[in-house]
Amino acid sequence: MEGGVIKPAIPASNISDIVSKFAKVCKFRSIGVLSSENPSHLQHHKFSNDVKSLVDGVQKPDSDGVNVIPELIEVCSNCNWSGHDDVLKVFDIISELKLAYVQLQEALIPYDPDKIKTADELVLSNLDKLCKVRCAFKESQFQKSNSLSACLTVLRAEIKVQEKLLERLKAQAKKKDAEISYLKREFHDLDGKNRMLVEEIKCKEREAIKRxxxxxxxxxxxxxxxxxxxxxxxxxxxxxxxxxxxxxxxxxxxxxxxxxxxxxxxxxxxxxxxxxxxxxxxxxxxxxxxxxxxxxxxxxxxxxxxxxxxxxxxxxxxxxxxxxxxxxxxxxxxxxxxxxxxxxxxxxxxxxxxxxxxxxxxxxxxxxxxxxxxxxxxxxxxxxxxxxxxxxxxxxxxxxxxxxxxxxxxxxxxxxxxxxxxxxxxxxxxxxx
Structure with a gap:
């Protein structure tokens, strides 16, 4: 407080920018800017409907590139994220962020510095939560990517080893085939000689019976x-x-x-x-x-x-x-x-x-x-x-x-x-x- 006038928690030059950005991010159909309703009496299902419209792509980034929440949702939808609890946590943070934004709107008219400060802190707190979730997600994806790269490196090395082994086995198989062919010819020759010997033995046995x-x-x-x-x-x-x-x-x-x-x-x-x-x-x-x-x-x-x-x-x-x-x-x-x-x-x-x-x-x-x-x-x-x-x-x-x-x-x-x-x-x- 200075000279009997209470200064807002956020500089006046930045308030309009914040309001403009969050207005683009969080557009409500059922609650106007000058609504006289008490924000604490808002039903949670209204926020859920707005979050659903946000996830469904109703809100699009404008030319000034303000695309904080849709960007996070898009990343989550394209990454095959299997953490169901983490997704629900993101939606809860977005709901709280929208509620803080409504409180900020209502604190401006009539102008209430204390409410503006409280809403401002709540907005920053939820943005910080979203940043932490996003950082944790990126870190997880980075670790998975590194792990996958390491596995691929190991697999490539193993494939090279197996390919060398396969070539060696092919060479051995070719050598064995040549040996088998040689042994088959040798066996054929020995089999012919054995048949001759068997016939000779039979003849001798017949002669022995006679004698x-x-x-x-x-x-x-x-x-x-x-x-x-x-x-x-x-x-x-x-x-x-x-x-x-x-x-x-x-x-x-x-x-x-x-x-x-x-x-x-x-x-x-x-x-x-x-x-x-x-x-x-x-x-x-x-x-x-x-x-x-x-x-x-x-x-x-x-x-x-x-x-x-x-x-x-x-x-x-x-x-x-x-x-x-x-x-x-x-x-x-x-x-x-x-x-x-x-x-x-x-x-x-x-x-x-x-x-x-x-x-x-x-x-x-x-x-x-x-x-x-x-x-x-x-x-x-x-x-x-x-x-x-x-x-x-x-x-x-x-x-x-x-x-x-x-x-x-x-x-x-x-x-x-x-x-x-x-x-x-x-x-x-x-x-x-």
Whole structure:
């Protein structure tokens, strides 16, 4: 206050400029410059409507370039600003700024220095808030831009590294392709040589079969007896586990046999298997090359399930293993039906059978290749002869009596000029017999 006159908070020369600028920024339709309403009674929704018109672009900058609020709104609308709370804050500040401007208008007429000063401070305060919001926004955008630039720099560097790696991999791939082509040619040459060697081996095997000496034949005969014994063991075990009466089964094979001990009844089952396997022993020559090519005879059946050896296995299995016996072993006849249909199951029981069948098949092929070969049997009750027979239970006490044949386990063979004895089970003959 000076000389009893109160000076306005803002110089008079600047008041008109401020009023002019804010009049251009904040034009109201519902409130006039000379309104007598109390600004504190204004409804907030009126200001919101004016803010909406401001955001919608109703107010345009004049030729003097006064475009404070629309410029900020335009920046916000073009920057994909995701801060919803910050946008609402800007609108609140604009509403308060418009209210301060109205208060400033009303303080001019009638002229009230205190109200002018208060409104002026409120206007400056809200402008300061807007500046802070704008600066914070620009700083945020600057940080995002720097972060994006750094990411792009890293990505470009990584792309260059990957491109160099790709070129190196392409060069390696080209080199590997050349190596593969070379190896393919080498493999083709080796494959041709291998086929020649395989054919040569087959020829030698065929020649070896033709030149089989008596020692080799002797081994085959022994393997026939051994394989029959090996197959009888699981057969007896399965029958016992399935509830069969083994004494009755042994008697049905050969009745009234006098066994030294009960465990010798196993020979009845071996005799049964031998009788079935060698039934119809054929001296017709057949090729055994396919069987000799494999260590495991089941591979022969897998390679050609319809060959002569496969037919032999099929017929002998169906002859030896009775349907009732198989059903008691496995609970069904699936394996039997499988064999009957011309296929060969890869089960332990059937594999053991095929191993036995292979030696019988080889014995037939070898016997047929030799002139004057024959198989002979020994009937029950025949007096034991050491020349034609072999006692399966070892040495005999010849001083204490004579012996008769109770059971023939395997028949005898005459192949070439070699005699292979029949294996028999004996009992002591009574003196009065």
């Amino acid at each position: 089989l000496n008596l020692s080799s034949v002797d081994n085959v005969v022994k393997e026939v007896s051994k394989s029959i014994h090996d197959f009888a063991k699981p057969l007896i075990a399965l029958m016992k586990a399935s509830g069969w009466d083994l004494d009755e089964a042994a008697s049905s094979i050969q009745d009234s046999v006098v066994y030294s001990v009960r465990s010798h009844k196993k020979y009845a089952f071996e005799a049964y298997i031998s009788r079935r396997m060698l039934y119809g022993f054929s001296l017709k020559s057949h090729n055994v090359d396919d069987v000799l090519r494999f260590n495991d005879p089941i591979d022969v059946l897998i390679e050609d399930p319809n060959c002569k050896f496969a037919e032999f296995c099929r017929s002998k299995y169906l002859l030896i293993v009775h349907p009732r016996i198989e059903a008691s072993f496995f609970g069904n006849l699936d394996q039997r039906n499988f064999v009957s249909s011309g296929k060969h199951p890869i089960t332990p029981f059937y594999q053991l059978f095929v191993k036995m069948a292979r030696w019988v098949w080889l014995l037939q092929g070898i016997a047929a290749s030799e002139p004057e070969s024959e198989m002979f049997v020994v009937n029950r009750g025949t007096e034991f002869s050491d020349y034609y027979m072999e006692n399966i239970e070892g040495l005999l006490d010849e001083q204490n009596g004579r012996y008769k044949v109770e059971l023939m386990i395997t028949p005898g063979f005459k192949i070439g000029n070699k005699l292979f004895k029949s294996r028999v089970y004996l009992s002591k003959r009574n003196n009065g017999y």
